[in-house]
Amino acid sequence: MIRILKWLRGSLPFAVFGGMLLAACSKKESSDTLVKFDPSKPVTISRFTPDSGGVGTQMLIYGSNFGSDRNLVKVFINGKPAPVIGVKDTIMYVLVPSRAGEGKLTLQIGKEGDAKEVVAAGDFKYLFNQSVGTLAGFTDKDGKTAIVDGEIAKAQFEEPYWLTFDQHKNIYMLEEYRGMRFIDSARTYVKTMFRTGNGLDRPRTLAFNPTWDTLYVTNDQWDDRGLSTAVLTPATGFTKWNALILSKTTNGGDANPITGDFFFNSYSKGEMFKWDRQSRSTKFMYRVDDVDWEFNIQFAPSGDFAYIVVVNKSYILRTRFNKETGTLEAPVHFVGGRGQHDYRDGIGVDARFNHPHQGTFDKDNNFYVADAENHCIRKISPEGVVSTFAGRPRERGYADGPLRKAQFNLPRGIVYDDATATFYVADQVNRRIRTISVE
Template identity: 25%
Template sequence: MICFTLVSKKNSIYAVLFLIILGITSCTKDADNLTFTAITSIEGIAPESGPGDTEVTITGIAFDTDQNATSVFFNDAEAIINSITATEIKAIVPRGAQTGIVKVVTQGEETLGPEFTYIITPAQVSTLIRSEVSGDVDGPVAEASFSSLWNIAEDNEGAIYITDYGNNKIRKIDVNNIVSTVAGMTGVTGSVDGTLAEATFSNPRSMIIDPDGNLVLVDFNNNNVRKIDLTNQTVETIAGTGEFGLVNGIGSIAQFSSPIGLAIDSSGNLYVSDFSAATIRKITPDNVVSTFIGTGEVGSIDGPADVAQIGFVTGMEFDNDGNLIFGDGNRIRQVTPERVVSTIAGTGVDGDVDGESDIAQFDGLLDLDIDSEGNIIVVDFGNKKIRQLSPEGIVSTLAGTGEIGFMDGVPTIATFNNPRGLLVGENDIIYISTDDSIRIITPEF
């Protein structure tokens, strides 16, 4: 211990100076080891308002440049980060985020910024491609032509595949909007397997993409189920002799009667709506065919699979609970995993009535799909509309006036020309195939 005797004001000043010098000297050894941590802060955002998908620049201090350790939120909806530096983050406003605070989270620590004003984009109907004259031309969508489209499938890269049953072909629209022929020969009807260049079809209808990336489709006039292996560039028949009938067993002896709809479950089993046989058939991954539901008699009886009757089933899709949802004439029905059939919407009478599911009316349901919110979206062919059944059991019209036409715009004025196929894609964008076009419904976001 160092002691000082303070005898005067002057001496006390000297003593204080001595202590300061002593402190500085004693800290010299550790000075190089001192670190200073800047506090993260957000200084501003630009722009301060906009719709979903807007890129916003967030400026600030001491952002963590490890993109994996940093998250950005708009009103608690997590954004995609495009780039990040210590002073700037570029992020995409999530669709549906709504107005709220911008927040940066790093290692669990939140940094709050200003409010971003979210601008809602109204729902819109648009045309991806329209073939004003029936044809069979590949190329850019503005030049390509089709002849009677039925169904749509989408791969993981965003390419769209269409059954062009008028041309007996499978067509593709890539992400650059270039149309090409996947399989099928111009002007040729048949059931030839083999390479993509030599394969033939006869009225191909519904189509799905299996877990291996193969296209699987029902060939209506050939009464069989075909697989297109895009990797090996081949086509093969996986079930059906080509004869019209109702025979179960291994795929090579099974018979179908105008197969039209197709779905796949989480285990890779295929389900075929056998239109003229009033049944839904099941094909296992080992290509064994059985009758899933339906007695073979046309009817609308609900109940266990061995007594339930169905009519003319077209579109089918599985929901998240494993129920097979299908359109049956003027009804929406479902089969539970326990194979119990029930009607979930529609009176069965031709009509165009929205509202509670038990009073709703349809006029010839074709294809259907399910969006991310659990809404069942259906093609109401007779009414020329796209309808929706909500999880709460309410039927409403998504788009279409009921008139035949090609009008784009907000859904309440849009018109369709014989809508048939339907696909719910990424961001719940809905694709609809009509006689001569592919239309798109972009939901409000």
């Protein structure tokens, strides 16, 4: 297998090679083919490539006695932990972490307290990078596209809409009115998990519970007896859904990342509900403000608070999670002008948005929201300071490059990978998944 992989390394593009390595490393192998790390033998590094790059750069490490158990392997670049994507005895696939700097590559293999450590010859040079790029998707000369699975360079999308990670940083993505897609953690291939139909016709949001064994999918429809929220589980590989909640006009929901409590809305009456897992029933909490309120709910990583992004009124509320009662308290107006669809950076209610959609948090609780009809990404500090992060406000288009020179066209979804300091954006009308790498 290793000889084949080495030969392929010189014959295939890096992304394709990395995907084949990941597939080889993640297969369920029988005990007689699994290569085990031998603690009685030395671990060596013969070389690594490339020797420079920015955050998220795909790196291959060659050597001996790596084993095949990714859980026993740790890689550090200048002291910064690098995500290990795959390992296969004499070759390893990792991603360069954010702000790695210039220094040595260190490999640790073995159990805690008894791991072997080896330092590679030569230094890795970190290259700072601040730019918008394209991960996947394209249109033909007439601007047309389709739903195409397979190798990421050939994959296509029709309505990329909402994004979320699992614990391995695989991406699950909704396509509006189409279904759910999947992008592997090595970013080498795309596949369709399910298509819409049978009552799940307009999936709106995705949310994993804290143990990653339940994926909630909210569904927007107009029947009190119709499907409001479906769930998917690892038992079917997250490909088959089961009905969970029947309700009216739900267009947003999220699970508290600490407690697992699931909250969802009703558009027609502007209501907030909690799903009671014990009684398997819904609990009404409050009305947000008025009827016909399209909003989604997005928890901070701490679970202490959530933002309610009011899409069709272009402002954002903040609500505190009460740990004693397990409920979201009545929200307060945080940023943006209610019903004022416009563009303006500023503080609190003086700022303006135009149909903001999904947002994501960094480690400092800054909130980055896809400001869809302003065609840009906005940043909201915990104090309510709103600034433009990426894109050209009010200028739709498609262009990679520096943050404020790049262009989007109706960006809807966004998630952030802190390990690689990379944002992923569902750029709906451009039919692409974009990346934002920022130092």
